[in-house]
Every structure is written in C-alpha cells, then in structure tokens.
Amino acid sequence: MSEELDREEISGACTPEQLVQELEQDQSTQLDMEQLDRIKLMVREYQGNIKSHLTQQQEKKASWADRLADNIATFGGSWTFIVLFSLFLLGWMAINLTAIAYDKPPFILLNLILSCIAAFQAPVILMSQNRQAARDKQEAILDFAINYRAEQENIELKTLLERLDQRMERLEQQGLERSSDRSPEEE
Numbered sequence: 658m659s660e661e662l663d664r665e666e667i668s669g670a671c672t673p674e675q676l677v678q679e680l681e682q683d684q685s686t687q688l689d690m691e692q693l694d695r696i697k698l699m700v701r702e703y704q705g706n707i708k709s710h711l712t713q714q715q716e717k718k719a720s721w722a723d724r725l726a727d728n729i730a731t732f733g734g735s736w737t738f739i740v741l742f743s744l745f746l747l748g749w750m751a752i753n754l755t756a757i758a759y760d761k762p763p764f765i766l767l768n769l770i771l772s773c774i775a776a777f778q779a780p781v782i783l784m785s786q787n788r789q790a791a792r793d794k795q796e797a798i799l800d801f802a803i804n805y806r807a808e809q810e811n812i813e814l815k816t817l818l819e820r821l822d823q824r825m826e827r828l829e830q831q832g833l834e835r836s837s838d839r840s841p842e843e844e
Contacts, residue, residue, distance in 0.1 A: 712792075715788070715792055719788070723784070723788060725781075726781045726782075726788070727785045727788065729778070729785070730781060730784075730785035730786070733778055733781075733782060734782075746767070749764070749767055750764065750767075753767075
C-alpha cells in the first residue's frame with residue numbers, strides 16, 4: 658500500500674510548485690531518494706515538453722496577422738521561394754525580350770514590382786523574427802530556471818557529501834583512537 662502511494666507521488670501527483678515548496682520549507686532537511694527520483698522524473702518530462710508548451714502558448718497568443726507574418730517569413734526564406742521567384746524573373750525577362758514586350762529593357766515595371774515586394778516582405782520578416790526572439794527569450798528563461806534549480810540541488814548534495822565525509826573522518830579517527838587505546842591494554 659505504501660509502495661503505491663510512493664509510486665503516485667513519484668509519477669507526478671505533486672506539482673513542481675509543491676515540490677519546490679517542500680524542498681525549501683526546511684533548509685536542514687536533506688533530499689532523500691524519493692525526492693531525487695521525483696525531481697529527475699519531472700526534469701525529464703519538462704525538458705521534452707518545454708518547446709511544445711511554448712509553441713502552444715505562442716499559438717494561443719498569436720493573432721491571424723502574426724501567423725500570416727510567420728508563414729510569409731517561412732515561405733520567403735525557403736528554396737521553394739527562391740526557385741519560383743527566379744523562374745518568375747526569367748519568365749518576365751524572356752517575355753519582355755520578344756515582340757510582345759510590355760516592359761522593355763531596362764525592365765522598369767519589374768524593378769517597381771521587386772521594390773514593392775521588398776518593401777512589404779522586409780517588415781513582415783522582422784515581425785516574425787521579433788516573435789521568434791520573444792520565444793527564444795522564454796526558452797532561455799526556462800533553461801536558466803532549470804539550471805539554477807539543478808545548481809541548488811548540487812550545492813545541497815555537495816553539502817551533504819561534505820558532512821558525510823566529515824562524519825567518516827571522525828569515525829575513522831575514533832576507530833584509530835580506540836585501536837590505539839586497546840593496543841597497550843592487550844600487551
């Protein structure tokens with residue numbers, strides 16, 4: 658019965674906030690194996706879910722204009738766009754070098770179209786990059802929080818190991834003193 662309760666606690670019935678409160682309530686208590694197992698399990702779960710969780714949050718907050726900007730930036734930065742746009746330019750020039758030309762060289766209408774595309778595409782790409790920068794900042798903050806918590810746990814474990822080392826030294830010293838006390842008596 659107690660094993661089932663332990664499994665429930667380890668399996669995630671405890672929220673991260675509760676675990677942090679539990680660990681920080683009493684500084685004199687040390688982490689036991691159950692707490693370490695729960696921490697390891699939660700870190701593994703959260704590391705796998707952080708990016709998908711952030712993506713879901715970003716999608717919920719994103720307006721249709723934000724999603725459109727992301728899609729335009731994604732397409733505008735792809736090889737598909739480069740190939741299609743190159744074909745468009747070559748087709749435009751080929752048609753306008755024939756007898757049915759409507760934009761004779763130096764292709765002034767084509768230059769106007771290219772300028773308009775660049776004028777609209779650049780701010781859209783910048784908007785998308787700003788959103789990506791905000792997402793990266795959130796990921797960095799979460800990474801920092803996980804690393805900070807892990808460092809705190811490492812410090813606690815180091816302190817515990819130092820205490821154990823000191824106890825072992827004292828026990829060895831006591832053992833040596835006892836053995837030295839017994840040696841003269843035995844002779």
